[in-house]
Amino acid sequence: MAKPKAEHARRTTPLGDVLAQMIAADGPMAVDRFFALALEHPEHGYYMGRDPFGRAGDFITAPEVSQMFGELIGIWCAAGWQMMDAPAEWNLIELGPGRGTLMADALRACSVMPGLRDGMTVHLVEMSPELRKVQGETLRRSGVEPVWHDRLEDVPDGPSLIIANEFFDALPVQQLQKQAGRWHERVVGLDGSGELAFGLTEDPVPDALLPPWARDAEDGAIAELSPAREAAAKEIGRRITSHIGAALIIDYGHARSGVGDTLQAIARHQFADVLARPGEADITSHVDFEALAAAITAEGAKAYGPVTQGEFLTKMGLREREEMLRKRADARARIRLSKGAQRLVAGNQMGQLFKVLAVTHPDMPKPAPFNIEPEGRA
Numbered sequence: 001m002a003k004p005k006a007e008h009a010r011r012t013t014p015l016g017d018v019l020a021q022m023i024a025a026d027g028p029m030a031v032d033r034f035f036a037l038a039l040e041h042p043e044h045g046y047y048m049g050r051d052p053f054g055r056a057g058d059f060i061t062a063p064e065v066s067q068m069f070g071e072l073i074g075i076w077c078a079a080g081w082q083m084m085d086a087p088a089e090w091n092l093i094e095l096g097p098g099r100g101t102l103m104a105d106a107l108r109a110c111s112v113m114p115g116l117r118d119g120m121t122v123h124l125v126e127m128s129p130e131l132r133k134v135q136g137e138t139l140r141r142s143g144v145e146p147v148w149h150d151r152l153e154d155v156p157d158g159p160s161l162i163i164a165n166e167f168f169d170a171l172p173v174q175q176l177q178k179q180a181g182r183w184h185e186r187v188v189g190l191d192g193s194g195e196l197a198f199g200l201t202e203d204p205v206p207d208a209l210l211p212p213w214a215r216d217a218e219d220g221a222i223a224e225l226s227p228a229r230e231a232a233a234k235e236i237g238r239r240i241t242s243h244i245g246a247a248l249i250i251d252y253g254h255a256r257s258g259v260g261d262t263l264q265a266i267a268r269h270q271f272a273d274v275l276a277r278p279g280e281a282d283i284t285s286h287v288d289f290e291a292l293a294a295a296i297t298a299e300g301a302k303a304y305g306p307v308t309q310g311e312f313l314t315k316m317g318l319r320e321r322e323e324m325l326r327k328r329a330d331a332r333a334r335i336r337l338s339k340g341a342q343r344l345v346a347g348n349q350m351g352q353l354f355k356v357l358a359v360t361h362p363d364m365p366k367p368a369p370f371n372i373e374p375e376g377r378a
Helices: 014-027 031-040 067-083 102-109 129-140 229-242 289-297 309-315 319-328 331-345
Strands: 089-096 120-123 147-149 159-164 174-179 182-190 196-200 223-226 243-255 264-267 271-274 282-284 303-308 355-359
Touching: 014 031, 014 102, 014 182, 014 196, 014 303, 031 174, 031 182, 031 229, 031 282, 067 159, 067 243, 067 309, 067 331, 089 102, 102 120, 102 129, 102 159, 120 174, 147 282, 159 229, 182 229, 182 303, 223 331, 229 355, 243 289, 289 355, 303 309, 309 319, 309 331, 309 355
Parallel strands: 089 120, 089 159, 120 147, 159 243
Antiparallel strands: 174 182, 174 223, 182 196, 243 355, 264 271, 264 282, 303 355
């Protein structure tokens, strides 16, 4: 769970000044509050006034790497709609839809299923005004007028398929650090020169609040907890259990809970100092898939996985789809297809670090590709 070293020196940003004023007035703030403000401050938050995706932005997500990613998600959605007994009216929900690229590619692929789009309403959970504009332009070309919401809780109930690609990593985490045998919450305060700096609360965290996997850790260890992620996972579980449906969660992270500092900032495709450029660099941390699955199943839904993104996409037919596209592509496009597929599934790129968790109503059958037996098994 180690993170790469930062490569940017510290400097002041407008949000950095706002945070310094808040800390000077009210004292150090918990890491999860810093995390949330860095991304969602109404005036200076990272996501509130920019399109951070693509080569001209700060990072590239899987839908931007290759159209095949969204197309395979679309095939999964078509299978999911059938597993729900093809409801006449239903919701297709995406959490954190980026530029709308994944949804556009998925709709193109799943539209081959007769009747699927007739009663479908597309709901996008997106807080950024700038990204809503981009998503609207992208999906209008697909013949879809989406409905936007700030929170999943605002989306109408009903039969639903939910897609969350790189959504959970952007929800805030708390950090605890063990010192002299006791755990303390990690906070962001001001150092002697007035710059943002990490520190610890004086009072330790009660042992009753610690997860079992953190209790025997060594001094210096950092544990990351996320009530925000668990709340979102519980809402997914509640919806799918109350009204038949399924969800697909794709993100980078670890399959099992454990200690480690994974808080990171990214700017211009490089790792940055987390405290150096608040509001101008993306801040994320690795997703604890074991905690997500526990929150989801606590609501009665079934969870499958996680498996690696490489395994998921391969079993969903990535190589077969690549071959189909290569047949009508020129030489340059074939190179792009091969490079995109390799980036999505290779263990040293996105294939291993990214995980996939599927969720279904308890009465639904096991979803693809979790229903595919490993080779060699009868």
